[in-house]
Amino acid sequence: METTLLLNASYEPLRVITWQRxxxxxxxGKVEIVDSYDKEVRSVSLALKVPAVVRLLRYVxxxxxxxxxxxxxxxxxxxxxxxYCHLTLSQRDATVDHIVPRSQGGGTSWENVVVACGSxxxxxxxxxxxxxxxxxxxxxxxxxxxxxxxxxxxxxxxxCWLIFLSS
Numbered sequence: 496m497e498t499t500l501l502l503n504a505s506y507e508p509l510r511v512i513t514w515q516r517x518x519x520x521x522x523x524g525k526v527e528i529v530d531s532y533d534k535e536v537r538s539v540s541l542a543l544k545v546p547a548v549v550r551l552l553r554y555v556x557x558x559x560x561x562x563x564x565x566x567x568x569x570x571x572x573x574x575x576x577x578x579y580c581h582l583t584l585s586q587r588d589a590t591v592d593h594i595v596p597r598s599q600g601g602g603t604s605w606e607n608v609v610v611a612c613g614s615x616x617x618x619x620x621x622x623x624x625x626x627x628x629x630x631x632x633x634x635x636x637x638x639x640x641x642x643x644x645x646x647x648x649x650x651x652x653x654x655c656w657l658i659f660l661s662s
Contacts, residue, residue: 499514527550532545564608591610591611592615595607
């Protein structure tokens with residue numbers, strides 16, 4: 496069934512929640528419904544449109560601690576593209592490449608890993624990009640913060656979400 500985009504009071508996307516949770520938050524007076532789908536849900540005495548976008552009425556301050564290193568977060572940092580050939584990648588097709596290979600003493604850290612397509616990762620092999628004559632699209636750095644990933648990874652984003660997700 497439909498999912499709902501949850502916005503902070505500042506209209507910053509926070510996460511995707513179930514439509515049931517959105518309705519509960521609305522009845523609790525914690526959110527306002529910004530946009531709804533055409534679909535309705537009914538109870539014995541009530542008919543409601545399914546919320547598509549809701550906004551918190553009180554601002555939630557997000558801690559700006561660094562996100563954990565994971566393939567999903569790495570994909571978000573590298574904008575879902577191979578850092579060697581710039582091919583757009585899905586989570587399934589993406590591989591994690593160590594800039595300085597582990598066989599040469601490279602560790603697994605934000606500064607030493609990038610997203611690569613399978614063919615670029617195989618081509619580079621156990622060499623550094625310089626040794627393989629390949630160039631990184633941008634330096635690998637540890638992000639201070641990443642956008643809400645479950646929003647960006649959501650399949651078939653509803654059109655009404657797009658104005659809140661453009662950066």
